[in-house]
Amino acid sequence: MTFIPYEKRKYGPLGPNSKEIIKKTDKYSSNHYARYPFAPIYSKGAWLYDADGNKALDFLAGYSSILTHKLDEAFAAYTDEYYNGTDLISGALYNKPYAEFLELITNLTGYDKVNPKSDGGTATDSAISALLNHGKPRGIKSPEAILIEQYFHGRTWIFGSNALFDDDQKYNRNPQAGGIRVVKNNLKDIEDAINENTVGIFMETHQGEGGPLFNSKEHFLAIRKLTKDKKIFLGCDEIQTGLGRCGYLMAWQEFGEEARPDFVTLGKALGAGLVPVSMTVGTEEFMSILKPGSDGSTYGGYPLAGRVGTAVLNYIQRNDICSRATKIGDYFTQKLTGIPGIKTDHRGALIRVELEGVKTAKYACLEMLLGKNRNPRVFMKHGHYDPIRDVAYTRIAPPIGAMTEELIDLAVEKTIIPVLSQASRKK
Numbered sequence: 001m002t003f004i005p006y007e008k009r010k011y012g013p014l015g016p017n018s019k020e021i022i023k024k025t026d027k028y029s030s031n032h033y034a035r036y037p038f039a040p041i042y043s044k045g046a047w048l049y050d051a052d053g054n055k056a057l058d059f060l061a062g063y064s065s066i067l068t069h070k071l072d073e074a075f076a077a078y079t080d081e082y083y084n085g086t087d088l089i090s091g092a093l094y095n096k097p098y099a100e101f102l103e104l105i106t107n108l109t110g111y112d113k114v115n116p117k118s119d120g121g122t123a124t125d126s127a128i129s130a131l132l133n134h135g136k137p138r139g140i141k142s143p144e145a146i147l148i149e150q151y152f153h154g155r156t157w158i159f160g161s162n163a164l165f166d167d168d169q170k171y172n173r174n175p176q177a178g179g180i181r182v183v184k185n186n187l188k189d190i191e192d193a194i195n196e197n198t199v200g201i202f203m204e205t206h207q208g209e210g211g212p213l214f215n216s217k218e219h220f221l222a223i224r225k226l227t228k229d230k231k232i233f234l235g236c237d238e239i240q241t242g243l244g245r246c247g248y249l250m251a252w253q254e255f256g257e258e259a260r261p262d263f264v265t266l267g268k269a270l271g272a273g274l275v276p277v278s279m280t281v282g283t284e285e286f287m288s289i290l291k292p293g294s295d296g297s298t299y300g301g302y303p304l305a306g307r308v309g310t311a312v313l314n315y316i317q318r319n320d321i322c323s324r325a326t327k328i329g330d331y332f333t334q335k336l337t338g339i340p341g342i343k344t345d346h347r348g349a350l351i352r353v354e355l356e357g358v359k360t361a362k363y364a365c366l367e368m369l370l371g372k373n374r375n376p377r378v379f380m381k382h383g384h385y386d387p388i389r390d391v392a393y394t395r396i397a398p399p400i401g402a403m404t405e406e407l408i409d410l411a412v413e414k415t416i417i418p419v420l421s422q423a424s425r426k427k
């Protein structure tokens with residue numbers, strides 16, 4: 001049988017019920033997501049189930065938001081609060097779930113204060129506002145924050161114009177939007193960009209969306225030292241890398257306590273796929289810039305978010321999610337070692353698989369999910385094509401609490417290796 005390259009195949013919905021969902025969505029939704037034609041109606045553990053009797057192993061986990069699908073403890077906490085406590089009572093009042101959550105997260109992260117939000121974009125946007133607001137007390141008229149090129153922080157106005165990549169995997173960027181200066185991720189460029197207006201640097205600890213690509217300890221510590229020497233702040237976006245994903249509660253912890261940033265944004269997994277929960281955690285010095293009225297969020301720190309966030313943090317501790325992430329990532333990448341044309345790198349359960357010389361990662365991902373008679377079906381997301389290194393990326397981020405060695409064996413042996421090694425053949 002002749003092999004048809006994946007990019008020449010057509011991938012449609014797997015059945016009539018999914019087709020109907022997809023048809024409606026495509027008709028009425030704005031066209032801002034390039035979706036794979038798969039429409040789950042039920043999820044549990046590591047699996048996604050569609051309305052036509054198909055199931056797929058989830059290796060994206062809601063862009064790192066899911067530790068296990070349907071985290072029962074989070075739902076139990078949510079429903080208990082909903083039936084026996086309050087729903088939304090507004091940030092103008094105090095609430096016990098949030099108070100308890102604050103105590104827990106500050107204890108676990110070692111930060112002094114928390115500014116709660118709902119989604120990741122607004123948490124990071126608000127962290128940058130706070131950073132820029134530090135200009136005034138320092139006598140700076142036009143404060144500037146330094147961001148790193150191709151790092152992703154969500155889709156607010158400020159980040160949308162700075163670090164958003166388009167469907168062709170080219171980056172659109174307005175390097176001078178607001179008080180933002182965007183520089184390449186090397187020490188010399190970062191150092192050169194620092195001037196008398198600079199209040200701080202804000203970066204992902206490791207680049208999630210645009211890779212994943214990982215910073216070395218040496219590079220990260222050099223940036224930390226530079227910011228300390230220049231007396232400016234360092235903030236890290238751990239919306240994707242945090243909460244166990246990279247083998248630590250916060251990925252920067254891999255580099256030791258001397259790496260500690262002044263503030264960190266967290267989100268995604270904190271809401272267990274149930275409610276959006278995000279926040280900035282920071283030192284007293286950094287967070288003291290926030291005064292009544294300078295920031296706020298209707299759903300930020302509301303009781304249900306407090307209960308779910310607490311349940312997630314307890315789940316992470318009780319189930320040793322950090323070391324599980326390391327074990328899963330090591331096991332997965334070791335299984336792909338030695339396969340011609342495939343390279344991997346990872347931190348915990350945030351994994352990059354590179355295919356040499358081809359742009360077909362997208363079609364390989366479609367084939368794994370939707371290919372005829374694929375068993376098991378596997379859902380993971382293609383990343384971008386790097387023309388300089390001539391490699392195509394696939395991002396893999398399994399649900400840490402639900403993924404087992406047996407499921408990895410099944411997915412890798414039956415689906416991932418056969419598809420990726422075909423896709424990596426140079427045409």
Ligand SMILES: Cc1ncc(COP(=O)(O)O)c(C=O)c1O
Pocket residue numbers: 063119120121122124152153154155204208209237238239240241267268
């Ligand atoms: C590092 C990082 N920051 C911020 C965000 C934005 O989060 P949200 O989509 O919840 O706004 C994302 C989302 O992928 C992210 O990966």
